[in-house]
Amino acid sequence: MQDILVSLVASAVFVALAWTLSKTARRMLRGMAAHLLRLDVEEVFAGGPDAAADLTRELSKAREVAILTSRGMDLQRGPFQELWGRCQAGSCRCRVLLPRLDVPTGERDWINDREEELQSFDSAFGAELLRRQITTTYNYLAPLATGGVEVRGYNFPHLARVVLTERAVYVTRYRADQHGWSTAVYKYRRGETYDLWTRVFTKLWQEGATG
Secondary structure, X not given: OHHHHHHHHHHHHHHHHHHHHXXXXXXXXXXHHHHHOOOOEEEEEOOHHHHHXXXXXXXXXXXXXXXXXXXXXXXXXXXXXHHHHHHXXXXXXXXXXXXXXXXXXXXXXXXXXXXXXXXXXXXXXOOOHHHHHHHHHHHHHHXXXXXXXXXXXXXXXXXXXXXXXXXXXXXXXXXXXXXXXXXXXXXXXXOHHHHHHHHHHHHHHHHOEEO
């Protein structure tokens, strides 16, 4: 019994030290736990900035990328800059879904819905700021459309930013009380969650508006 207690204490101390001293060790421990529990989550990042380096590495190896996003401001900087260059060079293909600006008559405008959420905790929003930011992203991506980048518009609730590659999917849930950049980013390997978001993206892409 004493040997078991000593072993448990030693294990707890090791885990605590690993958590404190090393991000790599934390990733390894979470990966081992996910494997043992048969979960498909590979990593959890505190927010967009924390996930940037890992996302950059993942995108640098990808040949097929699919992105579902709301305002898409992150597409204009950080991990995506190298991706656009590779797409222009013909070494990868990227499909991007942005919120549709010209909502058909009779359909709900989900840009307004998301802006109301943002305005509830950020007074900078309102007066169609979100719509203007989305328009800026469309304009930014337009020159890239001749080099392996395709853009379509969707009219659907803004639930998450999703970045799919052949190997993994990064999911940032959009909360009603927080900006996306400060929300946890979940990275999933291929599995049930990956298949779900692939299916969601495919359906929205098939119904998406071009131009």
